[in-house]
Amino acid sequence: MMNARTLSVASALATLAVLSPPALTRSSGILPSSSLPLTRNASASCGSCHSGTPGGPTVQVQLGLRVLSGSQTTAITVSATGGAAGTRGGLAADVTAGQLIAGANTRTSTAGNALTHSDDRSRTWTFNYQAPAQTGPVEFYTVVNAVNGDGRTNGDTWAFHGSNPTNPVSTPVRMYVNAPGVVPIGSGCADGYGNVAVYGAPHPPTLGNPNFSLEAIGLPPSARVMLIIGLQKNMPSFDMGVMGAPGCFLHTDLAASVYGISTPGDASRAEGRFVIPVAIPSNPVLKGFFFRTQVGAVDASPGARALPVVFTNGLGVTLQ
Ligand code: HEC
Structure with missing residues (x-):
């Protein structure tokens, strides 16, 4: 039988159980x-x-x-x-x-x-x-x-x-997960809204692969885009501060370039995208061939640099 003391302890515990939050607040x-x-x-x-x-x-x-x-x-x-x-x-x-x-x-x-x-x-x-x-x-x-x-x-x-x-x-x-044979070189620079575009390749650069493509996401939308291809194996990244683009680096030499326009979208959320399919020939002589690539775009945002551009990270691609 409960005496007064056990009764009050029991009711105190009952009150506590009601008052205390559930295990995961x-x-x-x-x-x-x-x-x-x-x-x-x-x-x-x-x-x-x-x-x-x-x-x-x-x-x-x-x-x-x-x-x-x-x-x-x-x-x-x-x-x-x-x-x-x-x-x-x-x-x-x-x-x-x-x-x-x-x-x-x-x-x-x-x-x-x-x-x-x-x-x-x-x-x-x-x-x-x-x-x-x-x-x-x-x-x-x-x-x-x-x-x-x-x-x-x-x-x-x-x-x-x-x-x-x-x-x-x-x-x-944005982040990007690259296929084997594709490695990032350095990093990209933020646009005037603080967004950093990334550049990658979803398919491996294997000889004869018709699906290989290069993809930049998180770009300023509806913007002029330049995709650069370089061939130098060892090349230090070039600081574009002297050109009016502090924080941006060029990670490739310029052997070839392709121009285009990024997809439309919300500029403050950097919804622009630029994709280039590159069918890789099946010629076995190309095995081990290396190229660099990077994408730059015009940044029309209010916070843009003196030279109003953004650049992605670079990529090093070795044909497999
Ligand atoms: C479904 C309703 C609900 C939503 C949605 C919700 N909360 Fe809460 N949150 C609560 C309640 C109720 C409390 C206070 C009681 C508690 O600690 O359980 C709380 C308390 C908190 C506390 C502790 C507050 C303090 O003053 O110590 C933090 C931190 C918190 N919430 C973060 C978040 C974050 C971050 C989000 C959004 C990602 C969020 N909550 C969304 C209901 C909500």
Whole structure:
């Protein structure tokens, strides 16, 4: 039979059970799902529970490597500056291919393609990304909530990655997974909105391959594009700062070039794309033949350089 003391302990425990949050509170993250695609649009993101529209923090994404080979791993750091006072925050992120590997203050979905914070004590998150075996373009999406730490959903500020924190649509960070025989050379430079285009090849450069192609994504849309091909095996990258394009490097000599126009799209989200099919002859003499290539485009954005151009990473292609 219960005495008064055990009865009061029991009722205290019962009250505690009601008051204490479930094992996994929002402080330990929220993952995107098909009904709540947190990382894409304002209509179904952090603001569907936390206060209001996007704005407040500015979201930065730093990548170890943007252009990878199949199954290669690199580090990603997402951080936010500005927004609600304090140092507490959370994020949601996902990739269109490959796996995110949790770091110290993050956790991933069972499928491994999505990630969130595992506590609310930081506004910086470092974790890893492993490229899929499958080649081609990859997009990384993220949204950050800079919270005020009151454990409630009001007074928090959130924003997508992109040039404008109030943009209701997320801007992806582009990556590329290359076929064997294609390696990146150096890196590309950001456009006036902060987007970095990537350049890759989804099919291996094997002799007689009719499907080989070179693909640049994340370019300024509807822009004049120049694809450069060079033949020098060893060539230091050339700093284009002296030409009025600081931060941009030329990673190839100029043996041949092709001009064109990138596909149309949203300029602030760098939706331009440029693809060139290159049927590789089957002549066995060409085995081991090396060429370099890089894509440059005119950058019409308000934040463009004195010489208004952007360049992708370079590529070194060895015919197999
Ligand atoms: C389905 C509603 C809902 C959505 C969507 C949502 N949250 Fe929350 N979040 C909550 C609730 C409720 C709390 C407070 C209670 C708690 O800790 O469980 C909270 C608390 C938090 C906290 C801790 C707050 C604090 O003050 O300590 C962080 C960080 C957080 N959310 C981040 C996010 C991020 C980032 C997103 C978007 C990717 C997001 N939340 C989307 C409901 C939501």
